[in-house]
Every structure is written in structure tokens, then in C-alpha cells.
Amino acid sequence: MSQSHRLSLLEAATNVVVGYLLAFATQLVVFPAVGLNVGLQDNLKISAAFVAVSLARSYLLRRLFASCGP
Template sequence: MMQSRRRSLIEAITNVVLGYALAVLTQIVVFPWFGLQVSLGENLAIGCVFTGISLLRSYALRRLFARWG
């Protein structure tokens, strides 16, 4: 059975939201290794940008694979 668009969107959102916290924590640890000093607010903003891109990517890929069966 083909997954509905709504269920695809819910799955993508859930995946990205759960990954967001890990991404921000990773940035907090990794950025200083590269000499990047970023505030918590900036880390959260950067995370939001990449989260939005990830959400669009996940949804598009899910729909593509659902169409292919």
C-alpha cells in the first residue's frame, strides 16, 4: 500500500525534529575544533536552516520512493 502524503510529511518532520537536537549538540562540540566560536542562539539558527533543508529533502525522497513503489 502506498504511503499517503500526510503520513510522509509526518514521518519526515518526526525524523528531522529528533535529529535537530543531535545536530545542535554536534555543532556545539565540533565547531570549536575548527576554530568557530558560535553562540547558542547562532547554533540554534544554523540548525534551523539545515533542518528546513533536511525536511524538504526527506519529504521529496519519501514521495519519490513511494511513487516508485
């Protein structure tokens, strides 16, 4: 069964939001634990960069696997 375009969009949007929140929350814990003091604005920007890299990775891997399929 294939996924509708609307459901694909919902999945992608959910992935972005969850990824961003997870990256931000992880940084709030990990950065101080390793002695990095980062302001809130910079922390938000770093989280966005991590999410962008993660989305690009996921997309490229998905396309790679799709091209290898039947």
C-alpha cells in the same frame, strides 16, 4: 499495513525534534573543533536550517520512491 495519519504525524514530529537536537549537539562539538566560534542564538538558527534541509530532502526522496512503487 499502512500507517495511520496520527502515527505519521507523531513520526514526523519526533523526526523534527530529534533532528534539531542532534544538529545542535553536533555543532556544539564540531564548530569549536574546527575553530568556529558561534554564539548560542546563531547556533540555534543554524541547527534549524540543517533540520529544514534534512526534512525537505527526506520528504522529496520519500515522494520520489513512492512515485516509483507499484
